[in-house]
Amino acid sequence: MKIASYDILIIGGGPAGLMAARKAAQKGVKTLLVEKEKQFGLKVCGEAVSADTLAEAEMSPSESFICSREIDRVLVYAPQEEKNVEISAESIGYSGGYILNKMTFLKEMGRLALQEGTEIWMGALANQLVRHDGLFRCTIGTAKGDQLVEAKVVIGCGGVSSLVARRFFNRQGYRLIPCLQYQMANCHLVDQRSLEIFLGNNVAPGAYVWIFPKGEGLANVGIGTQGVPARRCLDRFIETHPQRFKKARVLSMGAAPVPIGGQIEELVQDGLMLCGDTAGQVIPLTGAGIHSGIAAGRIAGQVAAEALLEGNISREKLSAYPEQFNKVWGQCIIGSFKVQQLIVKLSDQELNQLADIFTGQDIVDLANGFNLTRVGIKLLKYPAFAAKIGRALIGKQSGIR
Numbered sequence: 001m002k003i004a005s006y007d008i009l010i011i012g013g014g015p016a017g018l019m020a021a022r023k024a025a026q027k028g029v030k031t032l033l034v035e036k037e038k039q040f041g042l043k044v045c046g047e048a049v050s051a052d053t054l055a056e057a058e059m060s061p062s063e064s065f066i067c068s069r070e071i072d073r074v075l076v077y078a079p080q081e082e083k084n085v086e087i088s089a090e091s092i093g094y095s096g097g098y099i100l101n102k103m104t105f106l107k108e109m110g111r112l113a114l115q116e117g118t119e120i121w122m123g124a125l126a127n128q129l130v131r132h133d134g135l136f137r138c139t140i141g142t143a144k145g146d147q148l149v150e151a152k153v154v155i156g157c158g159g160v161s162s163l164v165a166r167r168f169f170n171r172q173g174y175r176l177i178p179c180l181q182y183q184m185a186n187c188h189l190v191d192q193r194s195l196e197i198f199l200g201n202n203v204a205p206g207a208y209v210w211i212f213p214k215g216e217g218l219a220n221v222g223i224g225t226q227g228v229p230a231r232r233c234l235d236r237f238i239e240t241h242p243q244r245f246k247k248a249r250v251l252s253m254g255a256a257p258v259p260i261g262g263q264i265e266e267l268v269q270d271g272l273m274l275c276g277d278t279a280g281q282v283i284p285l286t287g288a289g290i291h292s293g294i295a296a297g298r299i300a301g302q303v304a305a306e307a308l309l310e311g312n313i314s315r316e317k318l319s320a321y322p323e324q325f326n327k328v329w330g331q332c333i334i335g336s337f338k339v340q341q342l343i344v345k346l347s348d349q350e351l352n353q354l355a356d357i358f359t360g361q362d363i364v365d366l367a368n369g370f371n372l373t374r375v376g377i378k379l380l381k382y383p384a385f386a387a388k389i390g391r392a393l394i395g396k397q398s399g400i401r
């Protein structure tokens with residue numbers, strides 16, 4: 001069989017892989033990205049991103065891939081729903097966000113990667129990967145039959161089921177929760193600029209329900225759960241919220257897992273790198289992974305290309321990628337994981353009480369693992385929470401993935 005040779009092979013055309021491809025090709029190395037589906041963005045997703053995500057992707061907001069442009073607040077509901085905390089973008093000095101059309105967003109990322117010189121194969125499933133004479137050989141199933149590809153560096157961006165991770169890495173502690181989402185029409189939402197999040201052990205044990213508006217009554221309505229069937233919980237939530245969903249209909253449904261166990265320890269080996277969901281680079285409490293995946297892809301693509309140009313693709317050289325990524329995202333993922341472990345243990349009554357105590361800023365900090373000591377000190381004033389959460393938040397973050 002004829003072998004096609006590349007400097008870099010990127011497996012997976014999600015946000016992480018497409019950014020890695022663009023950045024690698026920009027540096028002039030011969031880059032191939034393979035995506036098993038015939039279109040980008042088929043995986044179900046809430047599609048909510050911050051404005052900073054587009055800046056990270058070096059893309060300007062465009063009608064072609066944004067459904068809702070003016071997301072400027074989040075409403076977080078306690079189990080007793082009259083108790084909700086409003087997080088307005090203005091109050092926390094944040095520039096708001098968008099609900100994407102992820103398919104067209106990723107298509108645009110694909111166009112940008114192509115423009116920089118990446119070769120992209122769609123409907124191309126990487127199904128075998130071996131080391132061979134200091135290179136990697138990958139068998140790729142395509143409509144034309146199996147193709148053999150050789151590359152000096154392989155970046156695994158295939159998401160939770162990544163071939164590269166399964167074949168070469170130990171993802172100890174990698175933890176997934178099931179998520180289910182309906183796209184619904186005719187929803188009667190509070191408005192078109194608010195994300196709504198619902199917490200509670202009867203609503204979504206271990207995670208939350210989200211309602212993200214996509215304009216004109218369309219919404220992504222989804223759930224993450226731990227230990228109970230997601231569909232039963234989501235259907236119950238919809239039935240018990242007739243004010244929003246009485247006239248609504250499900251247009252499509254999708255399910256996929258989210259890795260919420262924190263970033264895995266080993267991200268690089270000689271000639272190998274992992275990015276995005278593959279590496280557990282999701283913010284554990286929120287389940288958001290588009291921004292961090294793009295950030296990881298950007299750094300990994302650049303580092304891999306520079307290493308190739310210098311002729312040194314050793315683990316040590318490629319370690320510049322986790323070092324740079326962790327400077328910005330490392331503590332955020334560790335901190336958010338720590339908070340998530342504390343929050344899942346709370347009763348509904350405690351969640352109701354916290355809704356009276358927390359400000360929007362407190363919730364943003366906890367969700368993103370920032371300023372945990374500040375929030376911990378605040379909780380020391382409340383005997384019910386001082387020992388249970390306050391001290392744990394103040395404690396050192398080391399030792400927790």
Ligand SMILES: Cc1cc2nc3c(=O)[nH]c(=O)nc-3n(C[C@H](O)[C@H](O)[C@H](O)COP(=O)(O)OP(=O)(O)OC[C@H]3O[C@@H](n4cnc5c(N)ncnc54)[C@H](O)[C@@H]3O)c2cc1C
Pocket residue numbers: 011012013014015016017034035036037040041042043044045046047048049124125126127157158159160161162163179180181222255256257258275276277278282287288289290291293
């Ligand atoms: C229900 C749900 C809702 C979510 N909502 C949000 C949200 O609102 N905001 C947010 O920021 N994050 C959200 N996330 C998380 C977000 O979707 C992921 O973190 C993000 O897509 C990760 O990007 P990625 O590139 O690492 O992987 P993925 O997006 O999973 O992309 C991996 C790609 O690799 C391809 N692939 C896999 N194996 C192979 C192979 N062997 N050969 C070729 N191709 C392969 C897949 O087809 C896929 O296209 C949500 C996740 C789920 C499940």
